[in-house]
Amino acid sequence: MPRMKGGELIAQYLVQEKVPYIFGICGHGNVGILDALYDVRDRLQLISPRHEQCAGHMADAYFRVKHQPVATLTSTGPGSANMVMSCATALSDSSAFLCITSNVPTSQHNRAPFQELYTHNQADFAQVMRPVVKRAFQPSRVDMLPLALRQAMDTMVTGRPGPVNLDIPYNVYQEEADVELPPASHLQRAHRPGASEADLALALDLLAAAHQPVLFIGHGATLSEAGPEVTALAEQLGVPVITSPNGMGCIRGDHPLALGFIGRNGAYPANEAGRRADLVITLGTRFDDRSSSSWHEGYSWNFPKTRLVHVDIDPQELGRNYAPDLGVIADIQVFMRQLLKALAQRPEIRAARYAPWLEQVRGWQAQWEAFVRPHFGDSTTPLRPEFVVDTLQKVLPDDVILALDSGVHHNWFMQFWRSLRPQSMLNSWGYSSMGFGVCGVMGAQLAAPGRPCVAVVGDGGFTMAPYVLCTAVEHNLPVVWIVWNNFAWGAIRDLQYGLFDGREIGTAFYKGQSGERYNPDFAAWARACGADGYTVTRPQDLGATVQQALKNQRPCVIDVHVDADVRPPSTGTWQLPPIPYKEPAYGKPFKA
Incomplete structure (x- = not known):
């Protein structure tokens, strides 16, 4: 040796x-x-x-x-x-x-x-x-x-x-x-368990008995790269798909069957479908508090009255928050391929069975679109949050990798962003860490050097990790950071306004006791580091500035001044016990 x-x-x-x-x-x-x-x-x-x-x-x-x-x-x-x-x-x-x-x-x-x-x-x-x-x-x-x-x-x-x-x-x-080098690892993605024949048969029986089924997909679906299978099943049966933030892109966000995120800051069609479904097939999700309206019955889900098939590769997650009618320890892609193959033997399970349900879902989609769409074109200074999300959706290419930090901006993107590819919307979801989006986008750029990588980060989160500009300049990483500048820890300030009658303390960025809003000049900061820097205060400048930053192929910071007084419309709820929870701003809970 x-x-x-x-x-x-x-x-x-x-x-x-x-x-x-x-x-x-x-x-x-x-x-x-x-x-x-x-x-x-x-x-x-x-x-x-x-x-x-x-x-x-x-x-x-x-x-x-x-x-x-x-x-x-x-x-x-x-x-x-x-x-x-x-x-x-x-x-x-x-x-x-x-x-x-x-x-x-x-x-x-x-x-x-x-x-x-x-x-x-x-x-x-x-x-x-x-x-x-x-x-x-x-x-x-x-x-x-x-x-x-x-x-x-x-x-x-x-x-x-x-x-x-x-x-x-x-x-x-x-x-x-x-010593000798150990043998090469042979287990990378080699162990991908599937469902037993008995579990597949029971899953099909539950589908055959259902009239209002939904799929709920999470990071487990993304990790197993099961997007094509999820999309195929949804299209074959005409079943709507609800996604967690880390599951977004497995089915294209602009797909007619994609309902988006569920929970307090989810989309109304997702919450309405979730709480009215009679069967939920969940694929690689945990039912955490934010995607379940803090487990309050009727706001996002109606378990145990709704039947539940819970599929996850981690047995610890099965039944953690909702006891399933069927729990399956399996890789999501493997399970979906098994299910698609087994459906061929069950001709009674077909799209026509669920067509009335899909018609209801399309009605909720139309209602939600009519409610939110008018604000997407609002031309205001500072910029309205919906306008920012919609403009980025229009000007960023389909293959963009979007890294999001923790903050109020993330709530807006969960609600309205349509991720068009899997593994392209990066979120710190479970731990909600400040700095993940600010720093992580550079790792994403190294993983996909031929794709545009954009981080949308709060002004608070960016000032926690401004040193990223040094690394990007040193290694010529053409990352674009869009700073959602609302001069506050906006997400927490909104909680103070909503739960404590506006008694705000410690959440706004002020200069001394003057009441004058304060943040550094982020664009000048970027230029001092050797990167490009722009400041956007007018809505008509946002799209062109982002396009120019991508064209330059250089590290860049775009400081966007966003209206801090516009808040995402809640469609579910979220509780910080023992503080009482709020009712949805749009939509009503439904007790099955």
Whole structure:
């Protein structure tokens, strides 16, 4: 066997696994692996953003676009601690990357050296990461690395994807052992379970008995790349499709059967269909509080009166919030292909059966369109939110990858954006992390260098991570950031207005006590970093400015001043217990 340093082994294994990028920041704790990365720099590129959390968000977004994992690298102590947020974000949304953190040398364990966590156990950083990763490994010798690397790679992508932590004492990078590279991971997307014949038969029986079925698809459908099968089933049966934000694009957002998102800030047709359906087939979703109107009966869903078929690759999610009539542990694409094939033997299950139901749904679609469409053309200063969403829908090309940060702008895009391709609308949904969209869009651009990548981010979120401009300029990433500038933590300010009679504190951006609204000049900030920068205060300038930014093929910030006093019309509800929840602004709950 060859004699190799630990750092060499890690670098060679990542090359063997065809990992193209490692996102990370240098430190004394990982300097021992940097030389090994230098030797493979033509096959494994190290990209160093200016903050470790950004490295994790970039790796997360890369996987969401390409469904292939990359790696991150951080030093001991604070550098690795900064990965907690990005790992939690990825774990919540079933996204995978190999998070390599560094720890103090084994010879100094439990002696309280620089940056050791030792109160409960020596070199205890793996316990910090434990709740936010799928698995944490801590090989303490070079000869332990081959098994840990193979298991880490397989664990990331088997079943429900998730980030995996490899915590390595920094002496292991430089120490040597007689080791061989582990065999290449053969499990990437290899284990894709399907439904049993009995489960398929029961699912078909429930469809045959239903008159008002809907499909509800989430990130599980996106991860399994089941968009064509979902669309085929919906079209074959004439069944409407409701989507979670991370399921958007599996069926084109402009498809007549696509109803959009459900919940408080969902579309009215989605909530109306959800609460009136007699059968829901849910594919890779969790029924979290925001997509279920905080589980209040009649607002988005009517379980248990509505029958439920719940399909997910993760058995822990089956029945978490609603007990299913049929729970199926399966890969969504595999299950959909099985279902489509089995339908050929059940001629009584056909579109004509559900035609009256589809007619009702089309009526709700028409009502909603008549209610919201007039505002899409409103020409106001500052710009009206619906106008911004609609203008971007018109001027951005169909293959755009849209990265969204947490904030009130995300509510507007959940309600009105029509994603036309899968893996093209990136959201921090489960953990709602500020900075995901700001940083992640650069990982998306590296995953899809030939496609336009645009991040729509709040003014608050952008000022949390403005260092992204340095990385974009250094690596010539033609990312466009559109800053939704409403001079506030708008989503939280709206909660204060809605739930606390407008008693606003801590949510508006003011200069001192003057009451004068304040934000930096984002366009000038971009130009100071070497990027392009524009400010848009007039509606007639937005479309042309975005088109020019895409044409320039350079990093760019577009500061768009948006009306903070227009709020998304709620069509479901959402509760922050014990505060009473609000009734929908449009539509009414329906108790089956």
